[in-house]
Amino acid sequence: MNVVNEMNLSFSAKSINESFARSAVSAFVLSLDPTIAELSDIKTAVSEAVTNCIVHAYGYQGGIIYINAKITDTNKVIIKIRDKGCGIENVRQAMEPLYTTGGEERAGLGFAVMQSFMDKVSVRSTPSKGTTVTMEKAIIRCVKNERP
Amino acid sequence: MVEIENNENVMTAVLSGDIDHHRCAVIRKKIDARADSERPKVLVLDFSRVQFMDSSGVGLVMGRYRQMSLLGGRLKVINVPENIDKVFRLSGLERLGVME
Numbered sequence: 001m002n003v004v005n006e007m008n009l010s011f012s013a014k015s016i017n018e019s020f021a022r023s024a025v026s027a028f029v030l031s032l033d034p035t036i037a038e039l040s041d042i043k044t045a046v047s048e049a050v051t052n053c054i055v056h057a058y059g060y061q062g063g064i065i066y067i068n069a070k071i072t073d074t075n076k077v078i079i080k081i082r083d084k085g086c087g088i089e090n091v092r093q094a095m096e097p098l099y100t101t102g103g104e105e106r107a108g109l110g111f112a113v114m115q116s117f118m119d120k121v122s123v124r125s126t127p128s129k130g131t132t133v134t135m136e137k138a139i140i141r142c143v144k145n146e147r148p
Numbered sequence: 149m150v151e152i153e154n155n156e157n158v159m160t161a162v163l164s165g166d167i168d169h170h171r172c173a174v175i176r177k178k179i180d181a182r183a184d185s186e187r188p189k190v191l192v193l194d195f196s197r198v199q200f201m202d203s204s205g206v207g208l209v210m211g212r213y214r215q216m217s218l219l220g221g222r223l224k225v226i227n228v229p230e231n232i233d234k235v236f237r238l239s240g241l242e243r244l245g246v247m248e
């Protein structure tokens with residue numbers, strides 16, 4: 001498996017950037033010719049991870065969010081979303097559906113969405129250092145788009 | 149983002165565009181302000197013009213459900229597009245009996 005395309009992005013952890021972040025990743029993934037449903041899944045998962053950096057990792061103090069996205073020759077997209085915020089004490093508990101440490105009407109479903117919309121999700125976190133969420137999704141190559 | 153109309157005790161909020169954590173803050177304030185002052189019997193959230201939604205939208209619906217219960221009214225969610233319904237299905241929100 002080789003990386004054939006890659007991009008890096010860093011931006012302020014402000015809620016106004018949630019739409020920028022998912023649109024940027026979605027534009028990058030377009031080269032894989034995803035279906036509308038695949039693109040929608042990726043946008044939703046990215047929105048969840050980025051929102052978590054803004055709401056939970058940094059809170060009101062703010063900080064920088066880092067996104068790295070890679071496309072492989074096996075038609076996979078690998079997205080890493082990283083913050084240098086408060087970190088997560090107990091990752092397994094945080095990932096349980098409906099678990100939330102609160103804040104304005106959170107549903108506690110962010111990780112559940114990421115896990116169900118992407119093929120693979122892994123979380124690495126160190127309290128008071130930060131969190132990295134890595135997500136993967138294979139984009140199904142569509143035969144009708146194959147050129148002769 | 150949100151257009152609100154109140155007709156004979158039925159308040160309809162037509163949501164549009166992207167519903168994420170950022171936009172939810174504004175939408176919530178607008179709906180709650182109108183519902184608090186006009187006290188409708190039913191609040192209808194119309195999703196027909198929503199293009200994108202993450203789990204923040206689930207929080208928005210649960211919050212309005214709670215608010216309408218406190219005001220002695222009901223909540224209804226209508227016209228949910230397929231890609232957005234995927235998020236609602238995962239949330240188990242159907243159990244509240246508000247989805248149409």
Ligand SMILES: Nc1ncnc2c1ncn2[C@@H]1O[C@H](COP(=O)(O)OP(=O)(O)O)[C@@H](O)[C@H]1O
Binds near residue numbers: 057085094110112
């Ligand atoms: N990047 C992060 N930094 C710190 N804590 C996080 C981060 N992401 C998630 N969490 C913790 O995990 C919990 C669950 O996250 P999630 O499933 O997205 O639900 P919600 O955002 O609705 O609380 C959060 O309430 C928070 O405590």
Ligand SMILES: [Mg+2]
Binds near residue numbers: 048051052109110
């Ligand atoms: Mg979340």
